[in-house]
Amino acid sequence: MEVVCVFVYMKKELVSIDGSQGEGGGQIVRTSLTLACLTGRSVRIENIRAGRSRPGLANQHLTCARAAGMITSGTLEGDHKGSPYLQFSPGEITGGDYRFDIGSAGAASLVLQTVLPALFFASQPSTVTVTGGTHNPWAPPFDFLERTFLPRLKEFGFVGDLELIKPGFYPAGGGRLQIEIQPADKHNLKMIDRIQPKDIKEVNALVYTLKLPAKVYQLQRKLLLESSLPIENLRHVEIPNAEGSGNCVMTEIIADDHTTIFTAFGQRGKHSSKVIKELVEITQPFLNSPAGVDRYLADQLLLYMALSGAGRFTTNQIYNHCRTNISVIQAFLPVEFKMEEISNAFKISCASREPNQ
Numbered sequence: 001m002e003v004v005c006v007f008v009y010m011k012k013e014l015v016s017i018d019g020s021q022g023e024g025g026g027q028i029v030r031t032s033l034t035l036a037c038l039t040g041r042s043v044r045i046e047n048i049r050a051g052r053s054r055p056g057l058a059n060q061h062l063t064c065a066r067a068a069g070m071i072t073s074g075t076l077e078g079d080h081k082g083s084p085y086l087q088f089s090p091g092e093i094t095g096g097d098y099r100f101d102i103g104s105a106g107a108a109s110l111v112l113q114t115v116l117p118a119l120f121f122a123s124q125p126s127t128v129t130v131t132g133g134t135h136n137p138w139a140p141p142f143d144f145l146e147r148t149f150l151p152r153l154k155e156f157g158f159v160g161d162l163e164l165i166k167p168g169f170y171p172a173g174g175g176r177l178q179i180e181i182q183p184a185d186k187h188n189l190k191m192i193d194r195i196q197p198k199d200i201k202e203v204n205a206l207v208y209t210l211k212l213p214a215k216v217y218q219l220q221r222k223l224l225l226e227s228s229l230p231i232e233n234l235r236h237v238e239i240p241n242a243e244g245s246g247n248c249v250m251t252e253i254i255a256d257d258h259t260t261i262f263t264a265f266g267q268r269g270k271h272s273s274k275v276i277k278e279l280v281e282i283t284q285p286f287l288n289s290p291a292g293v294d295r296y297l298a299d300q301l302l303l304y305m306a307l308s309g310a311g312r313f314t315t316n317q318i319y320n321h322c323r324t325n326i327s328v329i330q331a332f333l334p335v336e337f338k339m340e341e342i343s344n345a346f347k348i349s350c351a352s353r354e355p356n357q
Helices: 026-039 059-072 108-119 142-156 214-226 272-288 295-308 320-332
Strands: 015-018 043-046 075-077 086-089 097-101 126-132 159-166 175-182 192-194 200-210 231-238 246-255 259-266 310-315 335-342 345-352
Touching: 015 026, 015 320, 026 043, 026 059, 026 086, 026 108, 026 295, 026 320, 059 075, 059 086, 059 097, 059 108, 059 126, 108 126, 108 142, 108 175, 108 295, 142 159, 142 259, 142 295, 192 295, 200 214, 200 272, 214 231, 214 246, 214 272, 246 272, 259 272, 295 310, 295 320, 295 335, 295 345, 320 335
Parallel strands: 015 043, 097 126, 192 310, 200 231
Antiparallel strands: 043 086, 075 086, 126 175, 159 175, 200 246, 246 259, 310 345, 335 345
């Protein structure tokens, strides 16, 4: 199927977004900023995170907004901590060397998520360095980006090489990610098409610990091997030279042409049994399903599928975060998503539609 970059054809009027819709989180802000960059359309987001215990913009969202402003020489209104609204008017996307510091343990991956799609369509390569949390319970960790997300993008024509310069676990942060981004060839992008059942080769596990007693790993290892997960290999990585303390456990599902990473995080006062239980509960449904991609990657691929104007994949679960992301994308781009349940999985497809004249 021919791939067409639909954002090229959009009108430039202001887009108004309700930041409290659906899931009501920061993803609404990030997706809106990204699509404003790509379409050249100004956006105003109201009621940002209105239902949260601390509503409005947090450090992480401010970094995303200022990063979008920097890569396009755009203008921002309402870009201060706690602000319930944000207005962004982008200029032209410009590649280059960019450095962003969240100033907290906020997720570095989510800042990358904001600028990466736009910089793929810059006219020159870019290097982006983000300081903050590289392993944060509320965002994709470095390992997911490196081994699950970016390899899939490369299949479709989007090339980025990611490096973990320094780990930064929540709540201390202080980590650093760096990515080298190559401009995509708009005329040679491939359609996202992952609807075939996966052929799993092996399931492995990894335990990260940072400045924690050895007994934490020993208990988590025991619990993992006693769980329902068919783990073949289990590795322990003690993180050196990082701030604070931290812990997370990961499953690594290796299929014929794809690796899927799931993560659960340990925190102060959270028993290891609960950590492992969480990991099992997000991993097992994917193992039991014929889905081509996991629920987290599904959410990440939506925007790239929309930019191509067509695509399809199957996933094991559709949740509110995904539905909200689709709503924001459709507010900017002339595309239509469809969802249907098929054979213990969900199929999400995207097709372009005629933009409003």
